[in-house]
Amino acid sequence: MLALVAGLAHARAFELEAPGQPPVIVHDEQATMRLAADMLGRDVERVSGLVPARTTRLADCPRRCIVVGTADSPLVRDAARALGVDLAPLAGQSERYLRVAGADPRGRALLLVAGADRRGAVYGVVDVARELGVSAWEWWADVAPAHVDRPVVDGALRVSPAPSVAYRGIFINDEDWGLQPWAAKTFDPAGDIGPTTYARVFELLWRLKANLIWPAMHESTKPFYAIPDNAQVADDYAIVVGTSHAEPMMRNNVGEWKKDFGPFNWFTNRDRLLDYWRGRIEAVKGTETVTSLGLRGVHDSAMEGAASLEQARDTLQDVFRAQRAMLSRARNKPAERIPQIFTMYKEVLDYWNLGLAVPADVTLVWPDDNYGYLAQLGTDKERRRPGGAGIYYHVSYWGRPHDYLWLGTTHPSLIRDQLERAWTMDARRLWVLNVGDIKPAEYLVQYFLDAAFDAGVLRQDPARHLEAWAAAQFGQEHGREAAAILREYYRLAWERRPEFMGWSQTEPTRPVRTTAYVRTGGDEAERRLADYRALVARAEALAARMPAPLRDAWFELVLYPVRSAANLNTRILKLDLAAEYARQQRPSSNLYVSQARAAQAALVADAAAYNALHGGKWAGIMDVNPRRLPVFAEPEYPAWSASARRGCGIVYPAPFSVDGDRLTLTTGRPSTRTVTLVSYGGQDVSWSVRFARGVRADADEGMLDAANGHERRIALRYDGSAAPAPALSLQCGDKRLDVHLKTEGKASAGVPGERERAVVLRAGTADSARGWTLLPGLGTSGMAMRARLDQVPDAPLTYRFATTSDGDALLRLVAVPEHPLTAGDGVRFAVSLDGGVPAVIDTATAGRSERWKEDVLSNMAVRTWRAGRLEPGMHTLTVRALDPGVVLDRIDVLLDGAPDYYGMPPLD
16 A cells, blocks of 8 residues: 555546646656657647647646656655655566656646656556557557547556566567568668667557567568667667577577678587677677577577487587576676576477476576467476566468468457466466567557556456457447457458468468368358458448548558458459359359459559558558468459350259259258359349248349349248248249258257258357356357366366257367467367267377468367267267367267368358
């Protein structure tokens, strides 16, 4: 509790602006406080239109004063004394602040923001800005704050909580197609990612309450320390500088290791390496850094000269000794008191698992597998190390099996799951996020860093955080719909990221091929396209209602990624469907080709619009073809010759594909089926639907013409009645066509039932789930279940379901492709059907195996079990976790003849 001097009252509210009394911002003389005061002044001006004066002397403030500084400064001590506030609660604290408003003995209104240190004071200013309605993305995504005539902030006494994670920050990476060309050609006088750019990056980190940067380091970019003033700007902004897993001892090897230095080889060129490291360590010894230890290749490759993993492991012991001795001499303190990390990325994790000894005070940084799944976390023994642990995580990646550098599509529910794992397993000292070019991964960056600052964020459904964030950007009126649009965007990308829709890979680069979405005849692809069309329609409708000052922000944060993901899917799927429909002799193929061409043109136009936003502010930031991979290349557009077939016909969905088949319905279970009415040969004809008992079409009549490719998908909604008509009649020109309907069995109330000879059991619908945690939004089912992280749960997940036909059953278990929680764990389930002998399902993968590649490209670890023959009736399935932290998405019970969908089969 704070100790207050008796007799002095403190205000519950502080008006920043009053008639004739604009505030004066009084700040410490140090550069960090000047920058914080400047930021707050700009924020107040943007909100109210009035420009606060700035000064370093409290005596220069006549009436309304905002005092900003550190608790040890004379300015803050004087203001605290005038308000009767005891600053003792800040003693010995890090990154915390005290804030209070009141009147001083001269009658002036004071708002005091006192930081335990520089960053604490900055975060106090940031919270004032947040209360004023200023977004963290006010500059980086052009989010304009709402105007307020007389802005007010809470004046009650508060002491901010300590950050949850000590070091929280971002790694700017793979910047070649966005941030670097934008900075070089549009924004930064340095002609590169220089001090002007970094000042903006560091202010963004302030607004997100982060404190660490791993600077950009590709060949396209000059090294951070090679550009004058970069390091000074970092110090002015009180930002801790580190370097990535590939850059030991604060060096950027790609740009700084010269050919005439010789090989980057400890075994043959040790002294040159030591001199190279020493030069940088001496240069930065007076600044805040977190030093990466170890030795890899020049750029993200294995140690040069090591003949085996064991030799590399043993060599690192010598490297550690030399590096730590160098640090100790430069800083004139024991190595144990100097922040150091060791990131176990790629082959380095193998060294660790072979028994590598890392000094106990060094922070171990556990990486993900580049696709959002933490590769490993600490055992009980490893968690007791005094240096603690952290994580290195990606929401952007360049590499095999395929890049995702273009759009920010990692599902927030996956990020939450992974951060919960890290927090629970005590990886709490350092969290670094690979953000690529920052844009357009803005929300993902905020979610990650919000959770790093306050791990309590992880206790809530990510949908709540997203909705609050959307409201903060676009206003309460639009926040809920904006969040719903983004949730659907992430859902569709979870099933397949846009960048992965070519079903191609890279390193080595392979050509695109037909997607799995058309392997059932096209219906699954059509449903995905319909989902994207509906999503774009929602985003464009909200764009039309968005206030003019927020339209650029809406485009950057929502409309561009939504529409671009939809257009790439459209271009790819329309061409695949055109080929499939040509094989089916349908006349729509050339229309689909023209729609694919239009989608490509829209991709290019939207990227150009992005780069032209805000008067060209973002020119060069958006490239629709990063790394020039085949999935982004404009394809050939074939022309399909007309089929000789004529007349009207019906195409049934998979597994049916020819006229004369029927739709099978389950009595008592409402459901929707889709058929396609086709005018073969491309003749223009009218069509209509005759009423049928128990079944209704989504449209009653229409035309088959060139505008729709001479075909119409018709959704037939069965109401579940016991005796629907045996057929629904369509009139197509002068021809009558019957859609034959068959009811089979009877639905069992309250349990999943059969559709198209498949039953889908979503993990979150279990009857019993003791020891498991529901992860809302995660998985193709949107309701994945995770086994306890601290121990294997005793109780299984239990599911009851009904089948209405018989046949041999294949169980397709779909898990989220997690890795073992620790080196001693696995990723195993035991599955039992109707009390039978359990089958053990293992979803673990080895290294960069083909199985792992398939899993991460689809976000599904699909394993199958042939369960034998199932009779019609009720069944019980149990799933027992055999390892902690395993995550089940869904189970598909597939009877012989069921369609082989890529994603989750339809539920209704």
